[in-house]
Amino acid sequence: MMKTISLIQFGLGGVGRALVERVLAARDEFEWRYGLHVRYIALCDSRSAAIDLDGFSFTQLRRMLAAKEQGQSLEDLEFGYKRESLEDIVDIAGGEDVVVVDVTxxxxxxPALLLALERGYAVVLANKKPLAGSFETFRQLTQSGRLRYEATVGAGVPVIATLREAIIPSFDRVFRIEGCFSGTLGFLTTGLEEGRLFSELVREAQELGYTEPDPREDLGGMDVARKALILARTLGWPLELKHIPVESLFPADMSSGSVQAFLQALPRLDESYRQKVEAARTRGHTLRYVARLADGAATVGLREVPKESALGQLRGSDNLAAFHTEVYNQTPLVLQGRGAGVHGTAAGVLADIIALVR
Ligand SMILES: NC(=O)c1ccc[n+]([C@@H]2O[C@H](COP(=O)([O-])OP(=O)(O)OC[C@H]3O[C@@H](n4cnc5c(N)ncnc54)[C@H](OP(=O)(O)O)[C@@H]3O)[C@@H](O)[C@H]2O)c1
Known part of the structure; x- marks a missing residue:
């Protein structure tokens, strides 16, 4: 018996479009492998929406992708329209076996995610923000067990699944979790280790599109702090973002002003980073931007780690999570892999969708 799964997707940016492509590519395989027919019944961007309760055709989805690729809005297509709230979309597009996907x-x-859960739908997030608000909202979103969020930490690398499906239910005791959860900051710290200048690395990361248009958004560490918060809450620790000390990679006096002025001022930090790398090297250590969770608390910042440790061996923009637990006490359980990029992220989202509906 074939089961039909109806997707409502918020967001058609890089990850959203990669997800539509992946769903289209996987359709035949999912039909024979799982007996699941996966279709789209609604898609939204920041201003508009397209809804078809019978499911959009391959051609219509391709046209939406092409329009969004060219920077258009869904309302520019004949089947799109200027939308009201996202709750309205959940209302209109309801039904059996619905999954709401947030890739904004x-x-x-x-509010739309909470409404979807209230209606009994499943929810999948790549968007960290709903889970990084208050602990109470995190609890409301996750308590039903019908919401998954693998792609919020480490993109497709199954960090959350390892915690939720291997470590927590096996009654293993977590002593600490250490991880590198920013491809951009991984690129910078391994570049520093190779003797390159901080300012040159930031500029290159920006040119390669590894950073946000304003690199301070990555260098400030808040994105990593949100990931640490999500991990901590997954462990059941009732933390708020303000409880997590976050070390920024630039001083406070460089936080205002244009991106151009920031990039021009960066060389003044080069010497102090060179000295830090050198000091670490004399101790057999290297620098990594680390999220650390232990004893109910989380911290995020630049740390010296032993060169031969899993974190010290990490290269380039890969992400890594090392779980030090009662079971994995001699050597940690380590997950490593590409932790950014639209395809890996879309892969994590799709695996969550299938896990919820099988
Ligand atoms: N890119 C990665 O490697 C990566 C890795 C892990 C996790 N993520 C997470 O995945 C999410 C998506 O990333 P992305 O790179 O695809 O971002 P993006 O390119 O900026 O796309 C965001 C999309 O969300 C839409 N949007 C914004 N506000 C909305 C709202 N209120 N309602 C409905 N749609 C809204 C935007 O609409 P418009 O098209 O109208 O602007 C756009 O289509 C983010 O939360 C990101 O942190 C990304």
Missing amino acids: ASDETT
Whole structure:
């Protein structure tokens, strides 16, 4: 018996479009492998929506992708329209076996996600913001067990699944978790280790599109702090973002002003980073930007780690999570892999969708 799964997707940016492509590519395989027919019944961007309760055709989805690729809005297509709230979309597009997917970078989706859960739908997030608001909202979103969020930490690398499906239910005791959860900051710290200048690395990361248009958004560490918060809450620790000390990689006096002025001022930090790398090297250590969770608390910042440790061996933009637990006490359980990029992220989202509906 074939089961039909109906997707409502918020967001058609890089990850959203990669997800539509992946769903289209996987359709035949999912039909024979799982007996699941996966279709789209609604898609939204920041202003508009397209809804078809019978499911959009391959051609219609391709046209939406092409329009979004060219920077258009869904309302520019004949089957798109200027939308009202996302809750309205959940209302209109309801039904059996619905999964709501949030691949926006917005904190405005929470009410629609809560409504979807209230209706009994499943929810999948790549968007960290709803889970990084208050602990109470995190609890409301996750308590039903019908919401998954693998792609919020480490993109497709199964960090959350390892915690939720291997470590926590096996009654293993977590002593600490250490991880590198920013591809951009991994690129910078391994570049520093190779003797390159901080300012040159930041500029290159920006040119390669590894950073946000304003690199301070990555260098400030808040994105990593949100990931640490999500991990901590997954462990059941009732933390708020303000409880997590976050070390920024630039001083406070460089936080205002244009991106151009920031990039021009960066060389003044080069010498102090060179000295830090050198000091670490004399101790057999190297620098990594680390999220650390232990004893109910989380911290995020630049740390010296032993060169031969899993974190010290990490290269380039890969992400890594090392779980030090009662079971994995001699050597930690380590997950490592590409922790950014639209395809890996879309892969993590799709695996969550299938896990919820099988
Ligand atoms: N890219 C990665 O490697 C990566 C890795 C892990 C996790 N993530 C997470 O995945 C999410 C998506 O990333 P992305 O790179 O695809 O971002 P993006 O390219 O900026 O796309 C965001 C999309 O969300 C839409 N949007 C914004 N506000 C909305 C709202 N209120 N309602 C509905 N749609 C809204 C935007 O609409 P418009 O098209 O109208 O602007 C756009 O289509 C983010 O939360 C990001 O942190 C990304």
